[in-house]
Amino acid sequence: MPEQILVVDDERDMRLLLRYQLEQEGYQIAEASDGKVALRVLQECSPGVIITDVRMPFMSGLELLREVKQASPNIEVIVATGYAEVETAIECLRAGAFDLVRKPFDIHEMYSCVARAVDRYRLNASADMVRMSQSFFATSEFSRIPQSIVEGSQNLMASDAALLAIPDMNGQLQLAHARGLSSEAEATLLRGLCEQVAQALAVDRTPALMGPGLLDRRLGNVVGLGKGSAIFYPLAVGDRLLGVLCLLRRDNQRIFGKRDLDRAAVLSSHVVLALENGRLACQLAASEQLATLGQVAAGIGHEINNPTAYIQSNLDFVDQQLRSLRDGKPVDLDEVALAVKDAREGAHRISDIVRDMRALARTDEDEAGGWFNLNDAIRSALRIARMETTQQASVHAELIDGLVVKGNPGPVSQVFVNLLVNAAQAIAEGAGERKEIRIIARRESDQAVIEVSDTGPGIPPERLHRLFQPFFTTKGTGTGLGLSISRNIVRRFGGDISVRSVPGDGTVFTVSLPAQAQTGS
Missing domain, CATH: 3.30.450.40 (GAF domain)
Structure with a gap:
């Protein structure tokens, strides 16, 4: 739509002249006879440019300029001044006037000044919109x-x-x-x-x-x-x-x-x-979570098969002993009790795996969580990712007791599953002889600090700053959301995650979470 311009001058003929000339250039013109009237007009319209005289009754052009810049700093103000008003003109420029036009003015000079003011108003408006839009998607x-x-x-x-x-x-x-x-x-x-x-x-x-x-x-x-x-x-x-x-x-x-x-x-x-x-x-974040589950599903199946076979063999033994007991044959009750105990341990193992998977699959992102033992979440992640990691490298965990952190164990476990699987995939891509994944936990003041390191090929420096951006991936597959989601989880619980890497010498991800104060002396 045509740009709107407000002309403020106590001389009616001057307002009519500017209206006629500027309307010929395609602008929409509003008028005001002094500064106070101009402020009332501004309640009904939103001009991109104001042309104002300096000397007017009730409110001067300088006072109007200051009022406008305080209320709507994006509006450009052109000030028309006489030759004897140099000091006032300087004050206008200091107050934010776009430009000064000497009176009596040359109409072509006015055309040029208005066009430049309109261009800057539109440019600033577009830049503001671009910056705002970038903030939405950043x-x-x-x-x-x-x-x-x-x-x-x-x-x-x-x-x-x-x-x-x-x-x-x-x-x-x-x-x-x-x-x-x-x-x-x-x-x-x-x-x-x-x-x-x-x-x-x-x-x-x-x-x-x-x-x-x-x-x-x-x-x-x-x-x-x-x-x-x-x-x-x-x-x-x-x-x-x-x-x-x-x-x-x-x-x-x-x-x-x-x-x-x-x-x-x-x-x-x-x-x-x-x-x-x-x-x-x-x-996509939800699908990434499912992808993580799918990625470790084969390993989970293997983890469940082992204790299932163990339970089956022990139950077969108990069944055999019961038949012998019915036939009056001697039975070693201690061996039967041990078989029952072993079967129970296998069932607990399956229960642990199912609990780990249920925790990992939870989608209650809004749950702030409370205090929990960090070792439980890390061990859960190690169990879930075990087949994925142990096929590629030896895994070493150095945990400390009593490390209680703020958060929710399910999402925190998902963070470490992502980091462990990424480490295994990095090592699989490398050609070095040393294949090792380490997860080390320690306390630093009121923070729990956990490092997940690998001996993979490392990450080029130019890619490091993009690792946590959504949809960025260094692999040929995947959504590129794993690390972004992991950082969101950690930050939601008041922590943070960072990375350092040297090409050819592996990568270290460092997770920090608020830790509960230690009790006792």
């Missing part, structure tokens, strides 16, 4: 996408508050993230209005704009926002509702207008892409 922690959307939208739209509501499993809108809300009552009010916009999606997909003198039939008569204004933007793909984005301005000097709606339309398209990207990424 996060590798998919659970943080709503937070990134809210923060980026609030900054881009210069709103006092923003919230994103997304539907839960039952289709009810729930607050995914909010920023800048003043109270619980305000949050409840805005979430309720988001729900009303969502319910009308089938018949009306346009954004709802509310403010002084603005009513939307979907929202009804709303009280509680005072003199502020708000935009409620429904986010949908086809007939599927992804959520509702709400933007709020409390200042009646900066109410949302038509241009803000246009900008919000572009914003919403980026938000929809980000939400869809997050949904697909979460689905």
